Amino acid sequence: MRILDKPVPISRIFLDLKNPRHIELQTEAEAIEYLCDKEEVWALARDITKIGLNPLERIALIPIKGQKNAYVMAEGNRRLCALKLLADPDRAPAKFRKSFASLAKQSIAPQEFYAVEFSDDEEVRPWLERLHNGAYEGRGRRQWNAEQSQRYSGSNKNKVAQGFLDYAVAEGLISEEDRKGKLTTVQRFLGIDVFREAMGLDQSNPDDLARTRPKAVFDAVAKRFIRDLLDTTSDPRPVTSRMNKKDIVAYSRPLGSIPGVTSARIEAEPLSAGGNAASSRKGGKRTSKPRKPEKARHVECADEITSALKSYGNHKLEALYHSICTIELEDHTPLVCIGVWAFFETLTACAGRPNSVAFSSFLDNNRLTKYGYDRNSRTPIRTALDNIQNYGNTTKHAPVAAAFNGDQLNNDVQTLKLVILKCIEEAAGTR
Numbered sequence: 001m002r003i004l005d006k007p008v009p010i011s012r013i014f015l016d017l018k019n020p021r022h023i024e025l026q027t028e029a030e031a032i033e034y035l036c037d038k039e040e041v042w043a044l045a046r047d048i049t050k051i052g053l054n055p056l057e058r059i060a061l062i063p064i065k066g067q068k069n070a071y072v073m074a075e076g077n078r079r080l081c082a083l084k085l086l087a088d089p090d091r092a093p094a095k096f097r098k099s100f101a102s103l104a105k106q107s108i109a110p111q112e113f114y115a116v117e118f119s120d121d122e123e124v125r126p127w128l129e130r131l132h133n134g135a136y137e138g139r140g141r142r143q144w145n146a147e148q149s150q151r152y153s154g155s156n157k158n159k160v161a162q163g164f165l166d167y168a169v170a171e172g173l174i175s176e177e178d179r180k181g182k183l184t185t186v187q188r189f190l191g192i193d194v195f196r197e198a199m200g201l202d203q204s205n206p207d208d209l210a211r212t213r214p215k216a217v218f219d220a221v222a223k224r225f226i227r228d229l230l231d232t233t234s235d236p237r238p239v240t241s242r243m244n245k246k247d248i249v250a251y252s253r254p255l256g257s258i259p260g261v262t263s264a265r266i267e268a269e270p271l272s273a274g275g276n277a278a279s280s281r282k283g284g285k286r287t288s289k290p291r292k293p294e295k296a297r298h299v300e301c302a303d304e305i306t307s308a309l310k311s312y313g314n315h316k317l318e319a320l321y322h323s324i325c326t327i328e329l330e331d332h333t334p335l336v337c338i339g340v341w342a343f344f345e346t347l348t349a350c351a352g353r354p355n356s357v358a359f360s361s362f363l364d365n366n367r368l369t370k371y372g373y374d375r376n377s378r379t380p381i382r383t384a385l386d387n388i389q390n391y392g393n394t395t396k397h398a399p400v401a402a403a404f405n406g407d408q409l410n411n412d413v414q415t416l417k418l419v420i421l422k423c424i425e426e427a428a429g430t431r
């Protein structure tokens with residue numbers, strides 16, 4: 001082991017394809033895609049552009065045999081990946097490319113590392129174990145507990161809640177007077193990941209909160225939360241500082257179904273962006289193009305459907321709906337597509353569909369009329385039903401063709417929300 005006197009350029013360092021964070025990979029491109037998808041490299045890159053590399057941590061390198069001044073990264077894969085993509089955003093996976101390009105324009109990222117060189121994997125192993133195995137019976141790094149962290153951070157504990165309330169005041173969602181005494185309650189809710197996901201709040205950098213929903217949608221959820229936060233007349237009160245994680249998760253689930261809230265997601269954007277005309281215009285002209293909405297991560301779960309299925313009491317339907325709303329669409333669209341098809345097959349069978357009739361035929365115009373749809377409103381319903389029927393059959397039976405459009409699948413399921421509820425009601429009536 002030796003500490004290198006001079007920093008090593010990132011161009012001479014290669015990602016570790018046998019890193020414990022993932023299975024053994026074949027190329028750097030595969031490692032980059034995994035690290036971006038699963039290891040929050042973009043958030044790390046954003047932090048690096050703001051405050052730089054951590055001066056308290058050196059990277060660990062192993063020389064590549066047969067190549068002069070070339071190394072494999074033994075410790076620091078995420079940092080190396082972040083710097084490589086800041087230096088060349090075109091190497092990022094397509095869905096992250098614009099984000100890295102935007103970061104690269106904001107500041108000049110480091111192009112080299114101060115490092116420690118190890119001869120091989122065995123020499124570096126004991127140090128990696130002490131870094132990544134937690135306390136490691138006293139040999140590794142001990143994390144601060146909550147009290148120790150608070151003792152060091154002081155008022156930073158509630159920085160995220162303070163930032164959100166500052167935004168709410170600026171947008172007229174709450175008054176300065178009404179926000180008094182609400183910090184602890186807001187902090188409790190924002191500390192639960194399910195609630196942050198429902199709201200679309202990115203707190204990876206507490207000093208610069210961001211949202212992953214379009215502003216109008218984010219504000220609709222924030223407005224509902226603020227309303228419930230200030231509600232002192234309902235019994236029980238919808239939002240209190242005494243609610244535990246289970247209560248907060250239960251509160252969060254229906255937020256996606258309130259008026260004005262869609263499944264649209266965007267790349268993380270600072271809360272201040274788009275807050276007023278001055279922040280998005282200069283000299284009367286827009287300074288940037290509107291961001292393209294992010295693809296749906298899951299089929300959006302409707303609280304009304306979950307409740308109706310629970311009341312109906314069919315475990316298979318409950319399990320199918322839970323699965324199709326939980327499995328990630330981007331990586332598993334064909335699987336979710338077949339799950340949605342199975343859900344509609346099962347649901348319509350419970351409602352009286354004969355085995356010889358396809359579910360899209362069972363839900364014909366006469367039945368849709370009975371469900372309350374007129375001639376004009378039936379058209380999108382018919383399209384969504386046919387999509388699910390056809391995509392499901394194609395994905396199940398075709399040797400090559402399959403459904404890969406997760407956004408469309410999510411949209412079809414949302415379009416059929418009331419049909420699903422009516423069908424559950426009809427199934428309950430056939431018992």
